[in-house]
Amino acid sequence: MATLPAEVLARRSARRRRREAIVTHVCLIIGVLIFAFPIYLAVIGSTHSASTIGRGDVPLLPGPDAVANYAQAWGTGGGRFMGVPAGGMLINSLVMATLIAAGKIAISLTSAYAIAFFRFPLRMVFFWLIFITLMLPVEVRIIPTFQVMVSLGMTNSMQGLVVPLIASATATLLFRQFFLTIPDEYVEAAKIDGAGPLRFFVDILLPLSRTNIAALFVILFIYGWNQYLWPLLIVNDRSLETIVVGLTKMIGSGDSQNEWNVIMATAMLAMLPPVGVVLLMQRWFVKGLTETEK
């Protein structure tokens, strides 16, 4: 093949690079539009009055009523008959999701520690028992769980919201797998240094697991935040209502006009804490997924 002059080749390479950049950007922009458009609609919806949305045409530009809508959502809530302020529901959700995530991590860390590092009778039986619970979805055991909660008098309480969701087979499994990758030498070095099981756990295992803990915290927090069925069942007291349940209750069954503006505003508020957690934990989260510190 004849060699082309250098500047022709250089121009050709530059064109090729530009073409690649354009293609990737077009793909990305399409993707972002698909993901972002509904959220954009919700944001816009939260800035118009109820009657504007009620007329049926969907505005694509921000309207003048943002302050009023968010004030109503935060302070008094939507829905004609039984509005609950979003502020209280956000706090309920925040407490519930944090307790669930923290509880799941604490319990699964300790049980994974036991399974991965100690030899005791029936160890594998316990492991499989935990593992098998993975195969039962929440909905299957929701009636017996409800019965248990009623017997324990935990309905209408924060414990009732949190306790049934606080054990996690998935997290236990993930931590066990992570613990198995930790070289035996650390355990042995700690033994020779004189560290007992508890000190090893606190001084060495926890610091080594912190990126995994952060990553799991994000996932479990969002899992807790998005809980719908269980909070709907166990709590009647509206002062304990979580934002996800409250949001759906704001949408009426058709008898009355929905206050879509307030619903949108509440939905936006409901998104903020999970987004905050993701942003806050992002550094750790990405680290936990990509890099192992060994």
Added chain:
Amino acid sequence: MATLTLTGVRKSFGTNPVLHGVDLDVRDGEMIVVVGASGCGKSTLLRIVAGLETATAGRVMIGDQDVTALEPADRDVAMVFQNYALYPHMSVFQNMAYGLKIRGLPKPEIIRRVDEAAALLDIGTLLERKPRQLSGGQRQRVAMGRAIVREPKLFLFDEPLSNLDAKLRVQMRAEIRRLQKRLGVTSLFVTHDQVEAMTLGDRLVVMHAGHAAQIATPMEVWERPADTYVAGFIGSPSMNFLAATLEQGGAAARLGNDLVLPFADGPRTGKAGQKLTLGIRPEHLRPQAGGLRVMIELVEPLGAESLLHGRLPDGAEMTVKLAGAVHPDGELEVMPMAEALHVFDGETGKRIEPLDQSTTR
């Protein structure tokens, strides 16, 4: 500082025996190197001394104390691991101080000891770094430092040099030896590298298939190997072995090609015609007409000397080490130096000493 005494230490994993009863007396301040091929049980032996494994039978004494049933933490030993096992999230200082912190030493004392060890190992400027910011040699030093600050009765080294490159290994080898002599701490060093073993140890324990095949000083192991395994393992290139029979009332050996080699150091007991294995190191062969005919297959020039690999007419392999960079392809006749001949029993592989010396062993 203390002595270490192992008595009849056995270990089986399940039904699989790994150690078949090892006895060992280590004097105070002595450096013992346990050497052997992989799978010979040398690491298991070290781990039993450390307390990381429990012996199936036998006793481990450190000083006057029976530590057989004690946990590692209560044995007052320090260990340097093959991959160093430095805690990755702790700084060098924290790594070295961790064992002391757990033992509840006062802070000023911890700082004093770490600084002292750091100065000794020349890592004073690295104390704030994390292990991943260190080179292999530096990690090695930190791992040593972690052992030194503990001021233990016993140092245990589990192949600590095998993750280093060749040059660093030689350097650290000398350094470990210097440090050990200076600190005078009784040490057990496990390695598969016979050069490391020869240069580091006051005495060697050559392990073979769960037995201590020989326990002696490096030169004694080299000069008077207890059996054919030790003879073949220690020394590079390996010793040549020749099948032979006892002749002339025990005063000579007859080789397969009817060459008769008299023993320079005296006759051996045994019936005429008893099977023997003769051992001769490659450097103890001289070219000489009327000797063993070796068909040379490969010449490796090493500069000051050359290695010649070849075969005897009966197919047995033979290595010859000759000075200089000479040397022919084709055939060479070599003669063993009589005084450097090793005589082993042809059946058991055990060394057969000459009559007048058998009492000294």
